[in-house]
Amino acid sequence: MKSFYITTAIDYANGSPHLGHAYEKVLTDVVARFRRLMGDDVYFLTGIDEHGQKVQQSAAKRGIEPIELCDEAAGQFKELCSSLNISNDDFIRTTETRHKDVVRSILQDLFDRGEIYQAEYKGFYSARAEQFLQEKDMVDGKWPEIFGEVTEITESNYFFKLSKYQDWLVEHIKTHEDFIFPRFRAKQVLEFLKEPINDLCISRPKERLEWGIPLPFDEGYVTYVWFDALVNYISAVGYGTPDFDKYWPVNYHVIGKDILLPPHSVYWPIMLKAIGVEIPSSLLVHGWWSINGDKMSKSTGNFIEPSEFVKEYSVDALRYFLIREMSVGQDSDFSDELFTNRYNSDLANDLGNLLNRVLTMTPRYCGETFPARTISEEPEKELEEAWANTEGKVVELYEEFQFHKGLELAFAFIRSINRYAEQRSPWKLAKSEDQKDKDTCATALSLMAEALRRAVGLLEPVMPETTVRVYELLGYKSDAPWLERLKPSDALTGAKVGEKVILFPKPQQEKK
């Protein structure tokens, strides 16, 4: 069995889940589920990043211990995962021993190899903001009020030698076209690497930052941001143990476009290279959601609470929208109107209503089980042909992360089932006394159910609950591998027709 390791970025504990987090989880989950269905041994990791100044500050402000704040955040993000039906195999927290041990061992290793050195850092420090300021923070050549008193100080810190690996990294990106997906993102990285890169400051003195992992070779410091956070990807799969190479190197790190450069495309590969570990196979870089055309931002408060949509509609409805509407890598817009349109026309009208038609007509005209199909004429052949043109293509599109296009094709097929229903009009045939008409009627209803069975199979990576639900309602049971379940079959013949249900109810429309 081929192993397949995939991760999301870890979310920062000092914040609440919003649509962006939800999307990344769902996207990664869809890939993970798809690979599982394709027979891979999948390990899917997500988690949160708990150290750092902001967590320390927020906790202090609320008068609680940092770890208490992290426990809260961990709860929230785990809740997000379960409410989105995320199938992660692991959830890592950077305060866990298994993680801290790996971080310290890597730091020690690099220190011993001479890849980390101590140097003086000189800069303008704001005591109020507890951070060094950059020139860009200046307004009209002055430090703004909010920083309070700013003084130039010298601080000793530890640095990681990034620059010596720059040429190697450029070469690697140039020769590995699938290292960064979508490919246009790689251009940005290469552009960045045309300039010499600076060594990376990886420490903070404990007086300034307490909430972190102490450097093993100098307990007066903690490590800062990336040497802590990025390492989660290997600490979760047993770096340093014999099991490590079961899943490493990772197949995909799924990340937002904001943390591609420099952390995931520069720091992380170089860190791994420096400790002699294989670097990630690929970075899957997604875009951002805007809300009603505006950038999602803390100041305008236009955050979308994913849980609201799950509550109002369903998990699968939200998952469907997120995956159907966004082309992986590009940005996309989220609005109530877009959501409602998708929900009503695709899910409720095309898919839900079709199921409803099948579940209503079959018992009425044919009895409690799906009858055998005995007729195969032009309409049947056309529908089968439509399926033949759909199935393989959708799987192919999924493999290329073109989920939105895959779903588009899947729903085009669902519409052709509706079209077939009109052509055959079982409700008319049922009134006929003619045996041929009765056979055609039975065939039509049975084929509609069968076609629907295959169609919802295609939706499984994106809408797992829906697939299972429809299978149940069609009386379909199978342990067969996914690709086999997508094949035409007689499995429904004789299967018991389920109770009539409304799969995707439309919320009460407001009266005007």
Place this chain on the structure above:
RNA sequence: GGGCCUGUAGCUCAGUUGGUUAGAGCAGUGGACUCAUAAUCCAUUGGUCCUCGGUUCGAGUCCGAGCGGGCCUACCA
């Protein structure tokens, strides 16, 4: 300053290595039908493919310039 992405019907987007009358879904309009969540099906309206110039027998597709939008360069998924 440098760089990346993007600009195709009212809306969201497809348009493969340049090749005949530019496509889909939604929305709109007309019709059919009644099994169904006023649903589905059929037909149909709608486009100077941002602008200008170039290469070519031929460009939405390639090249150049410009304009608009988003973003990176500068730790928000």
